[in-house]
Every structure is written in C-alpha cells, then in structure tokens.
Amino acid sequence: MSQTPERRPAAPGGPTRAPAARTTAGSPAGPPVAPAGPPPLRLTLAAAVAALEGLAVVVWGVTMFFTGDDHAVLAGLLVLVLAALPLTAAYGLRRARRWSRGPALIMQLLSLPVAWTMLHSDGAAVAAGGVLGVLALAGLVLLVHPATTDALGINRTANP
Secondary structure (H helix, E strand, O other): OOOOOOOEOOOOOOOOEOOOOOOOOOOOOOOOOOOOOOOOHHHHHHHHHHHHHHHHHHHHHHHHHHHOOHHHHHHHHHHHHHOHHHHHHHHHHHOOOHHHHHHHHHHHHHHHHHHHHHHOOOOHHHHHHHHHHHHHHHHHHHHHOHHHHHHOOOOOOOOO
16 A cells, blocks of 8 residues: 555645655754755865774774784774774764764764874874864864754754
C-alpha cells in the first residue's frame, strides 16, 4: 500500500497542494531542520579543526604502534581507535549533521588539558601544545557560534 500525501483544497476553484514535507527550524509542527544549501564557513572550519586533530591522533597512534614494545603496541591500537571520535565528528560537521556537534565539543574539551600538559613539558611538545591549545579554543568558538548552531538546526532559544 503506497502512501500519498494528503491533499488540501485551496481556494474554491484553485489547485490543490500537498503539505510541505519538511518543517522549518523552530516551527511547532515538528523538529527543527537544518537549512538547505552549502554549510557556512564556520561549520567548514570547525570540521577542518576536528579533522586536523583526528589526523594528529592517527599519527600519534601509528608512531606508538611501530616504535614501542608490546604495551606500546596495544596503546597505539587504542589511540587509533580513539581517533575515530574527531574524524567521525569532522565527517558529520562537513555534512552539517546535528549529531556531530557533541563529539566535536567533547574532543575540544579533552584537548585543552592535553595542551596544557604539553605546554609544561620540554622540547617540541611545548610548540605542539601551543598549536593544540589554539586549535581547541578555535574549535570551541566555532562550534558554539550562532551560525554553526543554525546550520546544524540546533534551536538556541531557551524555554522559560
């Protein structure tokens, strides 16, 4: 049995039309839907930040996997599995998927203490910690920006 949309009569003598299949953001008829079209620049930049962090985690995991003893091999595998979080978030953000904001925010919040620890170490880790800290802060700002939440279809109005 096929389902056809319900037809509503228009003005007398006028054509009939089917109801809209999608609702607009914030309408009471259904859940908010992200606007169609290309994602805004801020959302694309947030996806790039998450992808860059994910690739860095992959490099770290591969390095641990191939340069350590048995315990480092297992730790490297775990780090490679953990790289799925920012990479999946980047994929979802690039496609303006609402679910992707949560994992991306989690990754940015987890990156801040790691960057802080790296800043208080020696050698090249200090520079890497600075870069990671700037990326994490930029990612947080991009993810909470109103243009990003609008593009993801997240309703910003609070219910009193």
